[in-house]
Amino acid sequence: MHRILRQVATRRVANYSLLRRSITSIKPLARPTQPLLLQLQARRFPLFQRNMTTYKETPFLKWKLFPDFQHLVDQTSPAIAVPAFEKIIEAAKEQFVQIEKTFEPTWDGTIGQLTELEDEVSRAFGILSHLNGVKNSDDVRSTLEKIQPEFVKLGLQMNQSEPKFKALESLRNTPSAWSKLDAVQQRIIDHTLRDMKHAGIGFAAGSAEKKRFNEISERLSQLSLLFGNNVLDATKAFKHVVTDISELSGCSPTFLETLKKNAERLGVEGYCITLDFPIYGPFMMNCNNRELREKIYKANITKASEGAINNEPVINEILTLKGEKAKLLGYETPADLSLSVKMAQSVSAAESLLNGLFQSSVPHAKQELIDLTKFGEEKLNQPTPLQPWDLGYVTEQYRKELFKYDEETISEYFAFPKVLNGLFDVANEVLGIQVRELQASEMSQKGITRWHEDVKVFEVAEQGQVKAYFYGDFYSRPSEKRSGAWMDVVTTRFKHATGETTLPVAYLICNQAAPQSDNQPSLMKFRDVETLFHEFGHCLQHMMTTVDYAPASGINGIEWDFVEVASQFMENFCSEPEWIDRLSGHYKTGESMPQDMVSALVKGREFMSGLATLRQIHFSKVDLALHSRFKPPTGPNEPTVFDEDAKIAKETVLTPRLAEDRFLCSFSHIFGGGYSAGYYSYKWSETYSADAYAAFEEAKAKQGIQGVKSMGKHYRDTILALGGGTAPRDVWKQFRGRDNVDISALLRHSGLAK
Structure with missing residues (x-):
């Protein structure tokens, strides 16, 4: 049940482009058809049958592919939602207890028995988690605060099940049975055993260690939710x-x-x-x-650092509890625990990458700051040294000076409908994937409803066969929607015991400016364009999977520091002149983007890339330090998290650092999401995504457009299709034909190889 535990912490895969790019800153069924497995279980266990109807009738489960958001939005008050989720959780607990009695050392006798149950619980919780991000309200928050601890308990119950662990361990250690499993099944079982160990299966029943471990797990889920809510409240206030x-x-x-x-x-x-x-x-x-x-x-x-909305004590408690949890599991630090399930495997490997990038970027960053300072002093009459609140302003004015165009003017050529069509052209012409928006009549026919009138729904197909769907919520709504951009899961592709296959459905969430009027579409900043491509890359990996087992389908089961490869890969097309031409056109006249503007955008990937890389290195180093070497203060005279941040900044931040800087109090990636001791993953993945794009550049140089299409199919059949069912190093070897990643591609694309 590790998927539920991970889901409670964070299911979304987030975009870091705002941190990286900015220098400053169908039909609902009356009831789902019972899968064969559950029908059999119901016959064997009367308790199943008694609960089946009541818990499946709750609105959070009474759907197949598309939740009925039109009614769900009104069902999130604690008076309605809490009893509904109590039914779901209680039924799940009872069903698991019954299944637990029948575990045997086979695939169907372990993972196969749990897939349907896990999927139902994950889908139900996913709706509430999603609404908390896009339709935030006091009702949603209150409901989530009440039921999230119960989901944690459910996940712990399933992951601390001795019968389940013994059956899986027996299967793993029986060569004749193990050899009958395919490679994906073997990987899932290995990961399940590992995750059960990390969920406390090793603690004796009734022991003080187990009790404390479970208390910590429940409290950390509450703190993560509190941290995010504080950031949202502070932003709104x-x-x-x-x-x-x-x-x-x-x-x-x-x-x-x-x-x-x-x-x-x-x-x-x-x-x-x-x-x-x-x-x-x-x-x-x-x-x-x-x-x-x-x-x-x-x-x-x-x-989020002052008064009633102060995340500093939340951060300290999170770090303290994570440290205690790691020790209980036999790890020296939270970072050691985190890295043990990632591609990098160790803190030293992650830091080695960061240090290498630091050495390549710092000379460029220093020269960039010299250029900015000179420009600010001579052209803008800015006092020197430049202060943090000057950097974004001077950088933008310098960019205008070099490239002639300001951000607003450029945005007039990136009307959202045009960009979206261009994105889908890339998917079709490069990867052989067709995307089309469903019309209102089609949505009505399929019973698809939305949580906001601006939300769009899309069908994804390959050679005429529908493969998936996704919702697109693209515009900022500060009063109810969290900032940033992310991809999240509605349904996961997997094959049921009946032979039926559930199609994957995804959420694609952005926060670009909404249309100013009925006559003017949303005009996208270039970073908005890159963000859209990034999140669509995540969606593609989730939607185009060919894995039949839910725990390794789509983005499930992919190591955290490899999951950004597919998303960052898509950003590269935003720097191709021919694709910029296809994406753009003046929103009033339709005229093509001037070629010197196109050239400016192409060169923009290298513009101030040294400072941008240093910024990401800083975030990554702070994250690793806080989760490995730092000890939260127990007294007023001990170093704080902000002191640790400032100490690392002396090396990685070239502009003056303010003593009152409390950015960590809104660093949701590592304290309100799943990137703790994993923020380095962005740069780690970026080395692979740049090298992957280099494969397309090489194919185009040798065979032109035909080479690109051939490479697109190869990419589709490896990076996108294999998902979490294959170890990332094996996926990489299948795609690139070699074990190693060539970091020079990233340096070249960023202009740091010169």
Whole structure:
């Protein structure tokens, strides 16, 4: 049941482009058909039959591929949702107890018996987790806070089952039985045994260690949820209203209109600056008002660090409990525990990559800062040394100077519908995957409803055969939707005991600016375009899997530091001139993007890449340090997490560091998500994604477009198809034909090889 435990911590696969790119900052069934396995179990166990109807009738399970969001949104109040989930959890516990009596050392007698049950529980919890991210409300929060600990207990019950562990261990140690399993089944069993050990199966029943371990697991799930809610609340709470438009000199008319609409949304007069990134990012890059930039910057780096919404004690408790949990499991540090299930395997291997990238990037970063400082001093009359609130602004003005075009002007050529069609053209022409949006009549026919009117639903096919679907929620809604971008799971592909195959369905969530009016589409910043491609890459890996077993299907079971390869790979197409041409066109006139603008975007991948790489290295090093060497303070005079951050910053951050910097209090990736002791995964994966794209460059150089299509099929049949069913090193060898990854591709693409 490791999937439920991981799901409770975080199911989403998040995008880090906001951190990396910014220098500053169908039909619901009356009841699902009972799979054959559960029918048999119901006959054998009367308790199954008594509970089957009642718990399956809850709205969180009364669907097959598409949840009925039209009604579910109104079903999240604790009065309705908590009893529903109590039924689901209680039925699952009872079913597991009955199954537990029948475990035997075969595939069908272990994993095969649990797949249907695990899938149902995961799907139900997934809906609530999803709504917490895109339709956040007091009701959703309250419900999640009440039922999440019960899901943790359920997961622990299943992962601490001695009959299950003994049956799997016997199967693993019986050569005649083991040899009958295919390689994917063997990998799943190995991972299940490992995950059960990490879930505390080794503790004696009733022991103090087991009791404490379970208490820690439940508390950590609560703290992760609290951390994320605090960040959301702090982001929503801050607003700075400007009534004198002269204070916003440098901001474009389009952005000023956005600020005005932001004020109207919040019920205030004037122009309102908030900390959600579609507002914060453009403001910090374009506003001439240095004093105001400083104020907004300091508000951002101190959010969720004061008063009733203070994540510092949450961080300390998380780190303390993770340290205790690792010790209980026999690991020296939380980082050692985390890395033991990743491709890197050890902290030293992760740090070795980071140190190598540091050596390659720091000379470039230092020169970039010299260039920025000179430009800011001579052209913008900026005081030196540049302060953190200057860096984004000076960088954007310098980029305009070098490449002639500002971000707002470029966005006029990236109308969302055009970009989306271009993205689907890449999928079709390069990978042989066809995507089309479902029309309202088709959604109605299939019984598909949405949680917001802006949500779109898409069908994914290959050679005329439908393979998957995904929801697209693309626009920012600060009042109810978390910031950032992510992919998450609705359903996972797997073959039932009846022979029926559930198709994969995904969520693709972004936070780009919404359309300004009915006559103007959403105009995307270039980083929004890259983010869309990134998240679609995650979706493709989930949707195009050929694995029949849920624990290793799609993104399930993929090592955390390899799961970003498919997403980062897709970003590369945003730097291809021919694809930029296909993605773009002026939203009013339809005219093509000027070639010098295209060239500027192509060169943009190298622009300030040294500083951007250092920024990612800093986050990664801080993450590893906090989860390996750092000890949370027990007294007022001991070093804090912010002291550790500042110490590492002396090496990795070239601009002055503010003593009041509390960015860690909003670092949701590692404290509110699944990237703790794993943030390095972005750079680790990026070495592989760059090398993967280099394979396409080589194929194109040798065979032209036919070579690209051939390589696309090869990529589709390996990186996308094999999912978590094959070890990443074996996937890589099948795709690239060699064991090693060539880091020079990443350095070359980033302009750091010169």
